[in-house]
Amino acid sequence: MSDRKVRVRFAPSPTGPLHMGGVRTALYNYLLAKKLGGDFILRIEDTDQERLVPGSEQYIIDALKWCGIEPNEGIGFGDGPCAPYRQSDRKAAGVYTQYAQQLIDAGHAYYAFDSKEELDEQRKRFEGMGKAFAYNAVTRQNLKNSLTLSEDEVKKRIESGEHYVVRIKIPRNEEIRLQDIIRGWVVVHTSQLDDKVLYKSDGMPTYHLANVVDDYTMNISHVIRGEEWLPSAPLHVLLYRYLGWENVMPQFAHLPLILRPDGNGKLSKRDGDRLGFPVFPLSGELTDTKTGKPETFTGYREKGYLPDGFINMLAFLGWNPGTTQEIFSLNELVQAFSLERVSKSGAKFDPEKTKWFNQQHLRMRTDAQLAEALIPLLKAIGIETTPAFAQEVCRLMKEKVQFTHELRDQGMFFFNDPEMYDADVIKKRWNEQSAGFIAKVKDALAAATVWKAADLEATFKATAEANSINPGSVMQLFRVCVSGAGGGPVLFEMVELLGKETIARRLEKALNTIGK
């Protein structure tokens, strides 16, 4: 069993945009598959037709693509030998009924005719007694199902078209043990389990049946999913057992949850809105099935995050390589990854560190790569530039920013003459001598024969000293005259890049504006 080919799957349900917790689950699946030379499959679990949100399937595909963690098999990435990969399609192809029937025939499942209303009634009744209702070994004897009704009666009801579900018959007194790669042995007594619905009255299997059948038929070797599935894992073990597949049952790994940054609880869309960070990889708009209203949401991509920075951050939310290295490319993550080093406890998401990860990855990009991202951002606000100039801007700006759009926003002065001059600096540094000095610098620079940063700096200093001025005291003022901003990249490199004419024009403008 240990030498079996690794096949893992990411199996989201298309009920809305994929959020970052889902992306992390996909990532860990991807990393394990690549590390072990296995397959990574995307399977769409759309057995709940009511909650289906049109467009979310495409969103999931686009998100995985942007993140660079593409499945090599499944919806949106090419069919493999286990097609179809959408559970509604598999249901239509009849893959589930035979297994439900197999369970019924073996006495491990049964028909139940109780209506939703009747069950609600039961729940209320139990609640009144201070107990929780469960459809289980005790209560099933007093409910309407094929265990209490006569064979004829059951037949009659089914043939008359009465709605029914198929439920698993949980044994009364057994201990289910399962080994989780992350948590070790987990033991649950069957008296704590209830007779979960396997087949719904609308003809669809539930997650529990579909998931087990699909993992078996798709030859899945490892099930890597969120911790919210841990309580139902024993049920799945039982299903594998009753279907006769326990010897090829996948290994389980239940991931810790991603928690909100403040307080406690699972990270949700609301937290992002409230605290001002994205919860989704991509921006978009999907229509909520219940309200019928389109809901928009913002993504990491649109906020200027690089996919590899985003992925790097996600990888470290609940995993670490055991070394002090924190910055990893996707390929390096593949090499370093192991499920054994995934931690057990939930991790609070940290938006600040996420920015830091992004910054680190941004710095690893070449100037040309950054320019490629910068040019369209400029174009979007009507600024045209050359690749060569954009690349130089990136070279000077990249140590100063965390996001690609900051390359533009904080580097506006490379493209436009300043409209405003940093008021604090003016207030602090501008005095009666200033205009005279700037005018002299302007003339000195206009006379420059070599337009290189080092020479320009020397010229500037010489001009200052010739006028008995400490160069340090006027440098920032000069910067403001040139760019409008009190801070920025290395001053004279910036001056060199801006060029002789631009500098002359801007100094002229500054003289005509400041102090007037």
Place this chain on the structure above:
RNA sequence: GGCCCGUUCGUCUAGGGGUUAGGACAUCAGAUUUUCAUUCUGGUAACAGGGGUUCGAUUCCCCUACGGGCUACCA
């Protein structure tokens, strides 16, 4: 309520029967860049509590507390 899972600096975490409990983000303070938003150096800061086991527990066991998840004909 019941069941399951968890608990090391504010946050992500390393470690693990005897350590000055390590790193990173954030934060604070210095330095340097005769400007700055970069960089460097340093500081503050943690084993939830109580019982065991042990020569010795933060580490192993139990209990409590706290947190989270599940408890649907949702996934």
